[in-house]
Amino acid sequence: MGMFDFLKVDVIEKVKVPKYTAHLNIDGKELTVANLGVNSVTVSGAKLKVGQSVTFDLNLKDPKQNLRLKGAGTVASVDKKAGTKINFTSLPEESKKAVALFLARFAITR
Numbered sequence: 001m002g003m004f005d006f007l008k009v010d011v012i013e014k015v016k017v018p019k020y021t022a023h024l025n026i027d028g029k030e031l032t033v034a035n036l037g038v039n040s041v042t043v044s045g046a047k048l049k050v051g052q053s054v055t056f057d058l059n060l061k062d063p064k065q066n067l068r069l070k071g072a073g074t075v076a077s078v079d080k081k082a083g084t085k086i087n088f089t090s091l092p093e094e095s096k097k098a099v100a101l102f103l104a105r106f107a108i109t110r
Contacts, residue, residue: 018063020106024086025057034083038100040076046084048075054086058095060102067102069095 022033024043035042041058048054052075060067071091078084088096 018109019061020102020109021059021061022102023059025059026054036099036103038096038103040085040087041073042083042085044083048078048084048086050075050078053089056086058099060099062102062105064105067098069098071095
């Protein structure tokens with residue numbers, strides 16, 4: 001055994017990764033968020049048409065807070081692989097800031 005053999009030991013740091021979830025509720029149906037931005041959201045499992053106006057509840061959960069934001073949007077595109085993209089048309093500025101903070105915390109932990 002050499003003098004520096006202790007350096008060859010692999011150390012695995014066990015860090016609990018915080019859980020982040022995002023769901024969009026439209027007409028009582030919970031949809032999984034595939035992509036979230038400050039001005040739009042992409043969901044999977046929605047049966048919506050391009051140009052359709054929707055009202056929604058956006059539920060965001062992370063270790064620091066649980067947010068439930070109400071807003072309205074317009075369906076921008078529908079793609080079976082990528083999902084349904086909804087552009088926000090009526091989301092208060094405070095809610096947009098809350099979404100940005102959620103995304104920042106998510107990016108930092110990844």
